[in-house]
């Protein structure tokens with residue numbers, strides 16, 4: 001096991017396991033991504049039944065509207081052709097038809113499918129169950145603190161001194177579903193395609209954090225000894241009890257076997273946990289000595305009890321930036337020029353912490369709060385690596401892709417590619433391209449052939465699509481030197497796992513892998529070996545004992561019955577608009593169809609609203625996303641397609657209506673505000689029966705806020721707005737709502753209660769009678785014969 005030493009960054013070696021994570025779970029391993037391909041493969045008869053045969057003229061129709069010839073492929077098709085013009089190429093992309101598919105998929109979903117047939121939303125559902133217990137487990141988890149070897153920093157510092165002007169050593173600072181819930185956000189739902197913090201001062205964190213780390217470790221060690229294996233096993237057992245085995249039908253043997261694997265992993269985890277406790281204890285003993293050495297080597301300050309304070313952060317209360325300037329480090333002059341043009345002068349904390357390690361060739365798992373520059377943190381060293389490779393001969397037929405960046409959503413992939421373009425401004429020979437679902441595969445194929453592409457940014461589903469359908473693509477991928485998983489925890493969750501495994505199998509074993517996210521739940525340490533080498537480094541710039549959210553973002557929650565929520569939403573938005581003329585608000589909703597409903601209602605009430613969710617075409621999504629990025633005085637009502645990574649500057653408020661799928665999703669949604677050390681506000685609006693969710697985020701500083709008063713005029717206005725919303729929208733929202741909460745472990749357990757709540761939601765939309773739902777849908781949701789539902 002590698003013991004690393006890095007002042008005030010905790011560098012863990014999760015591959016060693018697991019003493020630090022006694023309650024880690026293998027997690028459920030049952031589900032797979034992408035509804036339609038799965039459908040085609042598993043239930044071709046269903047497609048036929050609905051007149052959606054995946055075959056045309058006896059051939060399997062491939063997905064997306066491509067000019068590709070149809071040919072059999074290992075992965076089932078997701079494209080079908082309602083109208084055939086010429087050949088299969090004319091067909092409308094299934095991806096574009098996510099909406100219809102999702103609905104249809106939803107119809108086929110049953111309780112027993114939960115966590116198995118997944119769109120991104122369904123993945124979220126699956127994750128949610130785990131996460132409910134995770135937060136309490138997290139509290140118990142110890143982490144082994146390892147400091148990076150001083151020699152590593154010395155080397156980096158020395159090379160920086162040699163190659164750049166600054167005195168790096170003196171200035172360096174080291175902070176360091178067949179309907180998903182029925183429609184929610186599945187970005188990659190189209191499996192076809194892709195399938196979706198702030199900054200407390202380093203010094204203040206550090207001065208609390210480092211001291212506390214040692215203390216905590218001691219107490220953890222003690223507790224661990226007290227608890228012993230027995231308690232870990234007990235914990236494991238409890239968590240295993242959350243597995244959905246009982247929910248699965250017998251025919252779903254794939255899932256069953258996955259779960260078996262999960263159990264096996266759990267056994268291994270417990271074994272490793274025991275072993276690791278000794279290793280950790282030894283490491284902790286080395287901790288002070290190593291820290292002293294590194295402190296003097298790096299010019300870091302020590303207080304009386306050996307706490308290391310990076311000079312760069314001393315005296316600051318809040319900073320996402322380090323004291324290290326880009327021109328002080330060893331990067332190529334061309335990259336430096338690009339960075340300057342982008343307006344970056346100092347490195348952010350995560351950039352400073354990860355760059356030397358990545359340039360040394362190590363695999364990295366990095367955690368840093370939202371909006372703190374993780375994209376540049378993985379792009380810059382990747383560009384450096386590419387720029388040092390020998391130029392590819394022009395004669396080479398299939399020039400290699402050297403860097404492959406995977407993002408869970410299309411918006412995020414577009415954004416990362418655009419950031420890469422900025423940094424590559426003065427590297428004319430290095431090209432970046434993006435491949436995402438919802439766009440024409442043929443066009444991407446053409447671009448891949450015609451233009452340089454050493455760096456490729458992709459969503460998982462579309463990447464697989466290219467692997468399976470683009471001539472020579474697999475050969476190009478064999479040139480990958482660096483693989484990046486942005487939002488790694490999301491990509492390694494079950495919704496994307498199969499795609500990611502397939503992608504990993506397609507790139508060389510001898511590569512460097514970088515995993516970045518603002519949230520790294522325990523399960524990620526457990527499964528990151530899928531992608532990372534055993535000696536990878538975990539670089540965590542969020543101090544133990546501090547929140548994963550930004551201290552400058554004020555977080556409140558409100559609890560109100562559903563019949564008040566539209567009015568409350570309106571009043572909260574009006575108040576915010578009155579407070580801040582430059583308002584820029586994100587309203588997150590539970591599912592795509594509920595997003596549409598909320599957007600329609602707010603629009604009817606003359607608020608300046610845009611909407612974005614998986615039911616919209618990609619061109620619309622891109623347009624709206626660009627508009628929101630540039631605008632002020634705008635409200636974007638969105639599903640979770642905007643939850644992660646999207647960098648909208650100066651968002652003043654994030655309002656979450658209904659409980660998010662899990663703790664991580666809450667953090668990422670909230671992270672759309674308070675970026676780059678700015679202030680922000682977050683409001684979580686819950687129904688009384690959703691209050692349980694608060695236990696998942698009890699480690700975060702979310703305070704309860706009183707409800708604003710609602711005058712009768714507002715209620716009337718909301719009533720009028722609701723009556724103007726199309727019935728079809730309400731029907732879809734009702735069904736989506738039912739699907740979303742049906743897959744929640746707590747709320748969905750009692751079907752009678754669930755239906756009562758759904759009908760409360762229906763009344764909140766102004767409907768006297770709940771919309772009727774197709775029998776098949778109810779059946780698949782396990783809701784047949786539940787009183788209160790109307791069947792059609």
Ligand SMILES: Nc1ncnc2c1ncn2[C@@H]1O[C@H](COP(=O)(O)OP(=O)(O)OP(=O)(O)O)[C@@H](O)[C@H]1O
Pocket residue numbers: 343344345346347348351368369370371372373374375376517518644645646647671672675676
């Ligand atoms: N060194 C830097 N100095 C100033 N701004 C920077 C620097 N590096 C990145 N940025 C800017 O910071 C903003 C946030 O960066 P980015 O989107 O990469 O954050 P992130 O940590 O990936 O957030 P999330 O967790 O939400 O994905 C972007 O606007 C980016 O251009």
